[in-house]
Amino acid sequence: MIVSHFKEVRRFMGRLDPGQDIVAGFKSLCRENRVDSAWIMASAVLRNPSVAPLSSDGTGVDPTVQPQGPVFCPSISGNISQEGDGRTVRLYSACHPVGGGATVLGLVQGGEVLHCEFLLVALDDARLVRDGTSGLAPWVLVQSAEEPSPGPQQPEPAKPAFPPLRTATYEDEESELHILEIQVGDFLDHPRFGECRVVHAPVDDRVTVKLPTGKHVDLHLGVMRVMPPKQVGSRRVFQIEVRRRT
Numbered sequence: 110m111i112v113s114h115f116k117e118v119r120r121f122m123g124r125l126d127p128g129q130d131i132v133a134g135f136k137s138l139c140r141e142n143r144v145d146s147a148w149i150m151a152s153a154v155l156r157n158p159s160v161a162p163l164s165s166d167g168t169g170v171d172p173t174v175q176p177q178g179p180v181f182c183p184s185i186s187g188n189i190s191q192e193g194d195g196r197t198v199r200l201y202s203a204c205h206p207v208g209g210g211a212t213v214l215g216l217v218q219g220g221e222v223l224h225c226e227f228l229l230v231a232l233d234d235a236r237l238v239r240d241g242t243s244g245l246a247p248w249v250l251v252q253s254a255e256e257p258s259p260g261p262q263q264p265e266p267a268k269p270a271f272p273p274l275r276t277a278t279y280e281d282e283e284s285e286l287h288i289l290e291i292q293v294g295d296f297l298d299h300p301r302f303g304e305c306r307v308v309h310a311p312v313d314d315r316v317t318v319k320l321p322t323g324k325h326v327d328l329h330l331g332v333m334r335v336m337p338p339k340q341v342g343s344r345r346v347f348q349i350e351v352r353r354r355t
Contacts, residue, residue: 113251117233119144119326125225131155132198132219135229139189139196142322143301144231147189149200151227153182158220160204160213169245170216179223180204180213187217189229190237192246197239199246216245287335287347291316295338296346297328304346 121142125134131153139147156179161170187200200217238250288311291297295307297318305318305328314331328349336348 111237111248111251113235113237115232115234116329116332119231119233119324121227121229121231121324123227125153125222125227127222127224129222130219131158131217131222131225132200134222134225135189135198135200135227136196138229139198139231142231144189144229144233145191145196146233146235146237147229147231149185149187149189149198149227149229151182151185151187151200151225153185153202153220153225154207154223155180155182155204155217155220155225156223158182158204159218160215161218162213162215173218174213176204176206176210176213179207180220181207182217185217185227188237190239190248192239192241197241197246281334284330284333284335287337288314288316288330290338291335291347294345296341296344297335298346298348299328300349300351302326 119142121138125131135149138144157175157177158180159173159175161173163169164171182202182204185200185202187198189196189198191197201215202217204213204217206212235251237248239246240249291307291311293307293310296304297307297316298304299318302318303321305320305326307316308319308325309317311330315327315329317325317327319325330349332351334350336350338345338347340346
């Protein structure tokens, strides 16, 4: 069993452009928004899709087939994860030929988008890593997002039965005081996202901010160190640092 609890989550809802490949479209979305692991829910109409049907024993996929013409995929479920040196997109669906024909169940590996609407939930504080050597290439490792991506067959490192206790320091107490100072309209200078405007005051160490891209995300300040605010013109800016795991 592989299980991970994700705390840093972003959500994207939208549609892919007609004419683009569905897998390439999701890869482009993830590349532009620095998404390494995510879950996808979508519905689509595709033209001439490439589909790898599930094998009869359910442990792998058969050679790719390509239904001709448009097919309707009312429910696509899939994910983004790491395989080898890059991202891999896995989309699972039942493809129903428009106008009649045999339905194909399996892994959608491509297809021209005629219509596609989606919800993508990005999981930012860990990566899911696949073994791409056989079958359905299952997840074999959950790693910290701060760690470099391993090769596809690297074994999962041993973990202690319980995480070590973390002793509060003077810096931690000072950071907690700075969190209490944060107000709506202030800015947080995040090492990854840049300057983000606070749109909801912190509650239980969580604060909602607006990224430079316009998206709203929740930041968990309990895993960060908040520095004293600086006045930059008319803005009050808090520098924040991500605490290293010990």
